[in-house]
Amino acid sequence: MTSAKPPPARPRRFLRRGAAGFLLLAAALLLAHGLAWRWMTAALAERFTDWTTMRRAQGWEVEHDLPTRGGWPFAARLTVPGLRISASDPAVAVDFALEVPRLVLQIAAPRLDRLVMRPQGEQRLRLGTTEVVFTAERLEAALALEPGLPPRAIEVLAERLRAATPDGPFEAQSLVLALSSRFAPPDAEPAVTIDLAAQGVALPAGAASPAMAAFGRRMEEARLEAVLTRALPMSGPPAAIAAAWRDAGGALDLRSVALRWGALAGEAQMTLTLDAALQPAGAGTLRLSDAPAALEAMASAGVITRGAARTAQGVAMFVARVPDGGGAPQVELPFTLANGIVTVARIPLLRLAPLAWTGGGLPHAASPLR
Template sequence: MCPQGASGGSSGLARRCGGGCTGGRMRAIGLTSMDRKPPSRLPRRLLLLLALGLVALGAGHAVLWRGMANGLEQGWQVWVQLRRAQGWRVEHTEPVRGGWPLSATLTIARVRLEGGATTLPGGIALTATPVVLRVSLPWLDRLSVELPGQQRLRLGAAEFPFAADMLTATVPLEPDTPPSSAELRGERLRIGTPAGGVEVRSLMLTAAGSASATETEPALALRLGAEGVELPAGSGRGAEALGRSIQSLAADLWVSGPVPPGRAPAARAESWRDGGGTLELRSLALRWGEVAAQGAATLAFDDALQPMGAGTLRISGAVAALETLAEAGVVGRRAATTARTILPLLSRPSAETGVPEIEVPLTLEDRVLALARIPVLRFAPLDWPSVGPR
């Protein structure tokens, strides 16, 4: 350390310090410079690897999306060819791809499907504008069929235009295997009918089929759920009496027995009946005005190929509903008088809610629906198309 107050000028100061001050400072500077490490190249390599990874990921995603879009278009073309081979007439506009990056879509601006004359006199026709086919990541094993616009369904001579805020069918995708199940969901579905417009706030329908079903297995299982059903003004006196708003409806149906081949509906129905085929209403739940009902039934065809069957029905609010129907003239006076006597005797408090309810048998025979042996409704005869040999 240099002494303070040293004399002898600058040269003497330098000699007396022996170069200690300047040399030490230079050595300190030299050590500081030597301690500094050259800048690392690791961050640059990480950034380069990250950029390469993003490029590879983007390229892989592009290849995956292209494969999804190609699969959609190929599947659509196969479906069209199969329908045409079955005798259906299929017309459609050129498909347009889209949906990138999270889904692959195929939009067909207009599709018309027409045929089914052997099933229904006058045939069946569906005009959809548009149809959107969609496969989304990561559910590559599901196909969504969306109907976002105005659609039109013709059954025979009756036209049913319909539209919805959301109407989507979902089917599983299996290699080289036709879909065995489907799910349909809708919101604010509006349907035009000959009697007027029907609106359904929410709808859910699932279907599962099996071509190899035996007599004791369901060849087709259907499950329906609907809420907020608004009936048209021309629904009939019964609907007007109970109210045009059905709060909720749920049903679970099984079509059992092997489905026979053939093109003639009457011949197929006869073979299905002779093979032990039945339509089993496994459960029914209905809330309509003051009426809450639950039931189950089994239906089949009689010798004249008309529906017949039996079941049970549990009803709460039956007495009030009977009075309403009687006032509207839906139920005859004699039947109403008999029911007023019988129904209170059959009422029991519900084990779940404590509300009085009745459990009564249902029968359908000779096109007459009877509730506790009281005829309440007569159906028009089922007219089978006279197509193909019986």
Template sequence: MQPLPHHRPTRRLRIVLAAALALGSTLVGLDTLMWFRLEHLLDQRLDRFSTSARTSGWHFGADAGERGGWPLSATLTLIRPALRAADPQALGGLAWSGERATLSLSPLHPHRLTILAGGTQNLSVGRGGDVPIKLRFWGARIALHVPPDAGPREVAHYLLDAEALHVASPGAGPDDIAQLAHATGRLEWQPRTPAPDGLADTAGHDAYVSVSVDLRDVALPARLRASGRVVQRATLRMVLSGQAATGQPTRGNLHLAEASLDWGDSAAAVAGDATLDAEGRTNGTFDLVLTRPDPALRQMGETGLIGPGTSTTLRAVIGLVAAPQQGPRVHLPLTLRDGLLSLGQIPLLQIDPGLRDIGKSSAGTSTMSIH
């Protein structure tokens, strides 16, 4: 039996293989160069953010980052990032920190930054002697999508998307953790723009900030289940326009298109408009619509979500207003005068004047942003 003849690769096949190898090497080289370029862009954006934060009254810091993502993207993972007001008495005492945050750019969208929050994140709000509100949160995915640099008259769009989000206070037990199946937030910002000729005092007249939030299927901690275990949906749609939207302590308008809550058999929705003056005072009117509020208020008082006296007072006031109305829905007029929110002539809530510091502290400085 004779051995089979050995066929050497033809010249054409050798050329094809060599060309494929050369092309593959070229693509790998180009992708590597692109990766280094994207990593450089990440460094630039992080440096600009740190500078912007510092000039706006914030302090930002993080441990040495870890680079990665090749070949499909470029990533920079910050270890123990933290952002807080340089002056604890200003900016509402806002502070955030986390285990890690990953900045990512892709070759297809080299100027569209995505920030992924990893591990447990911590948020604190509260000034000076105030008891701060402290929360910790974590999730399967928490992503902030940051737009590329916007021109002076362009609108910047920020998008927050979270899946399987868990929220709790520090030290909370398993029964004190709220779980959100899905949460989205969208912010549109039109920055300050030059005023038309002859109208120098109207700079920022077309500036606005639009905020929308949508929460779905919120499983509440046991002690907050006054009207059911799950909040089916909570939404917020609002627009702040005028010079107040530029961070200046000047006049502006607040349009609350919708703030709603669907919780078991109960529901609430409010909408209205308010104006803001240079001193941070707010005045406006709102329409509040409640559906079957009495059982929810009673259980909220019994579970300690609100004080028993507050629960009784609210139920009595709403009962008086609702008496002439028919059906389970109650329409209530709300007024806001110098920061005091009232139901008719009955005061309900004083808006914290410390919130005005946020706008005043940033007046005359650049607005903190990631570009």
């Protein structure tokens, strides 16, 4: 009777060597990952320091507490507590202050070409003499990063945004704003593309808005797709900046402006420029669902006269068409803006207040044409 021979030891040695090799590889990868994380967080800190240095060189005041690094192993994160930014220069109409309790800067896989900024806590924004305090369940801005180039695209996302304004509370269930600049051809002036989508917007009750008087405080949905041609000059009084942009052939191409706001449901396309008096002027097309109801709401609020409303309602009923899928009749009408007067289908409807370039540059009222 022969005894069984022990199995050869080579498989065991192979397994031990394989396990040791795997552990060494894992340790090397972990070390490389740690070094990469340290490098990325250091780069974040350096970029933030460069930004604050440039802003201070421009005369801005930038203050913050000691930043901290974090996010390992899945992200490179820099948290800046107690951030306070302010700038005041009457020559270029810059007068603002921003307070952010905590700003988080983060780069995470797989989007290593995108910097995400998350302001957290109750924030304060002052523009001139107006101060707004706001919070959001989610608020972030994402910057597209390109080696050797300044950021040319930014997307801002807000969910459950709440703000306390001088006119009362403002709320938005969701808001997405995307801005990008492009060069085509490479030596041409940049065009800035603007995309905005908002849902569930509750406007401040105290705002003196003719549109709000006609359509109510709550806006169900708003969408904007626009392109701003030509670059805006970066210095000078607002009127000088506007004039230089106009003289360079600047225009605002409103490719789509869509609203669902009370009795108003429609979409418009329009191209706007500035006239000799630096007032907006342009022409476009307006598509409305149930136009008579929207005109009635405007007349009831005193935005347009009863006579203008009846005339426009008659035109709308004549050209209205029921969509193929059914629903409220729709109309498509041309409209223009010239000398502050909005004309729809050659019917003057209302007069807009002129832009006051020395006092903020935004219209604040509209009146019906008598």
